[in-house]
Amino acid sequence: MSVRFVGTYTPKLDDKGRLTLPAKFRDAVAGGVVVTRGQDRSLSVYRNEEFDVLAENTMAASRNDPEARAYQRYYFASADEQRPDGQGRVTLSAGHRDYAELSKECVVIGAFDHLEIWDAQRWREYQSEHEENFSAAGSAALDALL
Template sequence: MIRFYGTYEIKLDAKGRMALPSKYRSQFANDKLVITKGYETCLTIYPTDEFEKVFEEINALSEFVEEHRILKRSVIPNSAELEFDSSGRILIPKMLLSWASIDKDIKLLGVGNKIEVWNNQQLEPNVVPAQQVAAYTEKVMGPKKREG
């Protein structure tokens, strides 16, 4: 089972390569992964099997619904399959780095079945205050939700 969690601060090299922490890297079969645009201004890294699930859901959407077409155009063309090099690094496509405003100092967030890649300055505005997290937790995970 894929389980990414924790936060890591790392640096990209001048060519746009990064080395994933060994705790994360060990969860990629055949040293392959897929990177794509995230839902905020971040990038998302999936093991290929996990991305296949996302791809199948998005690909199954109707071409006759505008929101579906927009979602397909946002995710599928902006995804790339990558492999680790001999030093355990991945080369992130320049277009994705530019879109997420990522240059050198980044944070990796393990969020379950995927990893989010953030520019440090882009992450701060997306951090939710503790009170809001508590309210979301109560709403989503509260007793009524577990019973039904």
């Protein structure tokens, strides 16, 4: 992987459902991305290459497992291939906007191998709910290193 997606950005969703991806990642996503439902009512944005690896790993799950099949169907059915326009915008489908409950105010966070799109209020709530867990996990990881 040659791109690390890190940081927090606050683009606005326009009236046509377009969202501008962070300028520092425009070259990395120029070849196309896949937008899909993420966890916790967020959207995940993967470069095509990373999505292909994720898809291969997902498909490696047993086709005899009903839960694996259900996940595969749900995940791939929600995927939308996009090519950012010249201004770095992607158009988020109505289904994606509804799923993530996006308002005009959005947050794009780097999640290392992909980007996540959150409604700004939902992101603040998520951070508040998980701050204690984050602190505890960080302390445990530090203890393990020492």
